[in-house]
Amino acid sequence: MRTRFAPSPTGPLHLGHAFAAITAHDLARAAGGQFLLRIEDIDRQRSKPEWEAQALDDLAWLGLTWDEPPLRQSERLPAHRAALAELWSRGLLYPCTCQRRDILEAASAPQEGGAPLIGPDGVVYPGTCRDNPRSGPLPSGAALRLDMRKALQDLGEIAYSETGTRDGMVHVSAGHLIRSVGDVVLARRDFGTSYHLAVTVDDAAQGITLVTRGEDLAEATPIHVLLQRLLGLPTPVYHHHRLIRDETGRRLAKREDARAIARYRAEGATPADIRRMVDL
Structure with missing residues (x-):
C-alpha cells in the first residue's frame, strides 16, 4: 500500500x-x-x-x-504538459477563452431552462468554445477543456474501487458525466495545468495505490478515473473520509x-x- x-x-x-x-x-x-x-x-x-x-x-x-x-x-509541469499533448493529439481537448462571467451568463440563459447546473468545478460549462479549432501544436498559455462527450464515446460508464461502499465499487454513467460534470478545464491559462490533470498524473508517478482524501472531493473522482483510462494510467482504490x-x-x-x-x-x-x- x-x-x-x-x-x-x-x-x-x-x-x-x-x-x-x-x-x-x-x-x-x-x-x-x-x-x-x-x-x-x-x-x-x-x-x-x-x-x-x-x-x-x-x-x-x-x-x-x-x-x-x-x-x-x-517541478512536474513537463509531465503534465506531455499528458496534455497526448490528449490534444487525439482531439480530446479544445481551447477556451471564456471568463467566469461568460460561463454563468451562458448557463443561465432562458433557453437553458432554470438555474445552471453545479458540478465539481462550479457551473457546468455550456460548451461555448467546443467548436474551436483543435489542430496544430498544443496551444501555450491557453485554457484547455476536455471534450467530455468525445472522451466517453467508447465508455458506457466509469467504475472504480471505493472503500465503505456496499460492494466496494462506484459506478458513474457516461450520461451523468456529460450532463452534470461537463467539459472540465485540464489546463488553466495561469497554471499551465489544473488540479484534475496534475493529481491524476502525479498519483501515478508516485505509485499511489490508495488515495485518501476528504468526502468533498468524491465528486471529482470520476474525472480522475476517466483521465486514468484515457492516459493508460493505473487506477488506485479511493477512500473518501469525513470532514472536520x-x-x-x-x-x-x-x-x-x-x-x-x-x-x-x-x-x-x-x-x-x-x-x-x-x-x-
Whole structure:
C-alpha cells in the first residue's frame, strides 16, 4: 500500500489537514506500506516557501514520517504538459477563452431552462468554445477543456474501487458525466495545468495505490478515473473520509487559522491532543 498527503502551501495546516494526514499515514503503516508527501504548489502566486516549511514541521511534530522526499507539483509541469499533448493529439481537448462571467451568463440563459447546473468545478460549462479549432501544436498559455462527450464515446460508464461502499465499487454513467460534470478545464491559462490533470498524473508517478482524501472531493473522482483510462494510467482504490467541521457545521478552511496546528502547538497542545480533537 502507498498512500499520500498532498497539502497546498497557501496557508497554515489546520485540524482538517491533521485528520487527513494522520488517516493516510496510519492506514499505510497498519498495512506495512508507505506514506508519501506531495506539495501541490501549481498556484505559484499563492504558494509560499514559508507555508511549505511550516507544513513539513507540523507533520513531523504530529509524529508522521514519510518514505520518500516530498514531490513538488511545480517541478512536474513537463509531465503534465506531455499528458496534455497526448490528449490534444487525439482531439480530446479544445481551447477556451471564456471568463467566469461568460460561463454563468451562458448557463443561465432562458433557453437553458432554470438555474445552471453545479458540478465539481462550479457551473457546468455550456460548451461555448467546443467548436474551436483543435489542430496544430498544443496551444501555450491557453485554457484547455476536455471534450467530455468525445472522451466517453467508447465508455458506457466509469467504475472504480471505493472503500465503505456496499460492494466496494462506484459506478458513474457516461450520461451523468456529460450532463452534470461537463467539459472540465485540464489546463488553466495561469497554471499551465489544473488540479484534475496534475493529481491524476502525479498519483501515478508516485505509485499511489490508495488515495485518501476528504468526502468533498468524491465528486471529482470520476474525472480522475476517466483521465486514468484515457492516459493508460493505473487506477488506485479511493477512500473518501469525513470532514472536520466547526461548531456551525462548516468545514475548516485555511483562512480561519484559529484551528491551525501551529496555534495549538503554541498553546501547549500535544500530538495526542490533536488526535483527540479530531476523534482519532
